[in-house]
Amino acid sequence: DAACKVIAGGVSSDIRRSTTSAPPLYIDHASGSHLWDVDGNEYVDYVLGQGPLLFGHSHPRIVEAVTKQLARGQVYSAQHALEVEVAELVCELVPCAELVRFNSVGSEAVQGAWRLARGLTGRPKVLKFEGHYHGWYDSALFSLHPSLDEAGPADHPRAVLGSLGQLPSAADGLVIAPWNDLAAFNRLLDEHAGEIAAVTMEPLLCNTGCIEPHAEFLRGVRERTRRDGIVLIFDEVITGFRLAPGGAQEWFGVVPDLAVFGKAIAGGLPLSCIAGTAEVMRPIVEGRVGHSGTFNSNPVVMAAAAAALSMIAEQRDALYDPLRERGRRLVEGIAERAKAAGVDILTSGPGPIVQTYQTSRSAIDNYRDFATVDRERTLRFHAALLDQGVNSVSRGLWFLSTAHDDADIDRTLNAVERVFDDPTW
Numbered sequence: 001d002a003a004c005k006v007i008a009g010g011v012s013s014d015i016r017r018s019t020t021s022a023p024p025l026y027i028d029h030a031s032g033s034h035l036w037d038v039d040g041n042e043y044v045d046y047v048l049g050q051g052p053l054l055f056g057h058s059h060p061r062i063v064e065a066v067t068k069q070l071a072r073g074q075v076y077s078a079q080h081a082l083e084v085e086v087a088e089l090v091c092e093l094v095p096c097a098e099l100v101r102f103n104s105v106g107s108e109a110v111q112g113a114w115r116l117a118r119g120l121t122g123r124p125k126v127l128k129f130e131g132h133y134h135g136w137y138d139s140a141l142f143s144l145h146p147s148l149d150e151a152g153p154a155d156h157p158r159a160v161l162g163s164l165g166q167l168p169s170a171a172d173g174l175v176i177a178p179w180n181d182l183a184a185f186n187r188l189l190d191e192h193a194g195e196i197a198a199v200t201m202e203p204l205l206c207n208t209g210c211i212e213p214h215a216e217f218l219r220g221v222r223e224r225t226r227r228d229g230i231v232l233i234f235d236e237v238i239t240g241f242r243l244a245p246g247g248a249q250e251w252f253g254v255v256p257d258l259a260v261f262g263k264a265i266a267g268g269l270p271l272s273c274i275a276g277t278a279e280v281m282r283p284i285v286e287g288r289v290g291h292s293g294t295f296n297s298n299p300v301v302m303a304a305a306a307a308a309l310s311m312i313a314e315q316r317d318a319l320y321d322p323l324r325e326r327g328r329r330l331v332e333g334i335a336e337r338a339k340a341a342g343v344d345i346l347t348s349g350p351g352p353i354v355q356t357y358q359t360s361r362s363a364i365d366n367y368r369d370f371a372t373v374d375r376e377r378t379l380r381f382h383a384a385l386l387d388q389g390v391n392s393v394s395r396g397l398w399f400l401s402t403a404h405d406d407a408d409i410d411r412t413l414n415a416v417e418r419v420f421d422d423p424t425w
């Protein structure tokens with residue numbers, strides 16, 4: 001209630017507020033894989049700030065790097081060694097990265113990537129896929145959850161505004177394509193021939209279902225964009241440094257021209273970047289496309305990023321294998337318990353990120369399938385888990401961190417069992 005007096009909307013996104021009249025989650029502090037609320041209740045945390053905390057909360061190496069740097073200056077607005085070190089690490093880890101530019105958050109880096117693609121090609125439009133999220137700026141924010149009537153035909157989806165106050169003309173610059181449908185994609189490119197600067201995707205769709213691209217779809221999109229001189233952009237804000245050291249492009253073995261990173265890149269501090277081939281980054285190098293921001297490349301977040309990316313570069317599989325294994329244990333454990341309790345649930349995801357949703361379907365391939373998920377029941381499942389000491393993303397996502405151990409997974413599966421045993425959720 002105190003929050004509602006000074007914060008517009010208060011805690012409107014809180015999972016408890018949207019399902020019950022119980023007080024919202026009010027955090028006191030966090031450490032590793034755990035959160036504590038102001039009443040002293042402890043939670044295993046799979047929200048992890050919506051993904052950035054690949055190493056959990058307040059990893060000692062990140063805390064040390066940031067603390068040291070804070071005493072040496074916060075914003076320089078001039079070249080410094082930490083920025084170069086982080087750019088070198090991104091280029092070492094990410095297949096498409098020859099040159100890098102930094103921003104603070106994912107939404108603005110997406111805008112930078114789209115401007116760069118327009119500047120490079122001289123074309124006005126961007127193609128995105130239905131259900132994919134690319135930040136909350138006007139030109140990107142189109143409804144993730146339109147009704148199927150609003151959304152238009154399955155092979156020719158419409159851009160449905162995501163928020164009152166959003167500039168309607170932003171839709172003019174967007175072409176929406178269905179996910180995992182190569183024939184429809186090719187038809188849309190024919191229809192807008194010579195107008196499309198960039199094709200943008202969440203290479204593993206994470207925001208409306210954890211949906212993998214079909215191998216032939218991803219290959220087909222790569223081939224067609226190359227042929228038509230369209231910049232292929234992977235929005236790796238979630239997948240970057242999380243699926244694998246080199247993100248989804250390493251995991252799926254398909255390399256885009258340009259990629260956007262955020263979230264996990266700086267171990268929990270606000271940093272984003274675009275990283276691409278020298279050819280695609282040329283307009284920035286030549287000063288023909290502007291790229292700016294007061295806090296870009298500030299040494300405090302760069303210190304955190306250097307620590308985070310160094311840990312990734314040093315450990316590689318030794319870091320990701322346990323994440324994948326714990327994610328697998330988690331979803332298999334949930335699926336087993338659901339079967340025993342007669343609960344319909346679909347689990348998916350490659351480990352460092354996994355998803356659970358209430359549906360009787362055996363697979364989900366695109367937004368149209370996802371729209372049939374019982375989202376209300378999914379929400380109530382996650383709210384019931386919160387009451388059992390497990391904090392997960394209400395739309396069905398679970399982020400794993402290197403701080404989660406087997407005891408966390410056991411505790412979580414016991415909580416899941418208790419929720420499945422309780423007929424009231």
Ligand code: PMP
Nearest residue numbers: 105106107133134135237238262
């Ligand atoms: N792209 C994707 C795929 C995202 O998931 C998000 C945020 N969830 C963004 C872009 C926007 O990033 P930010 O919230 O840091 O602006």
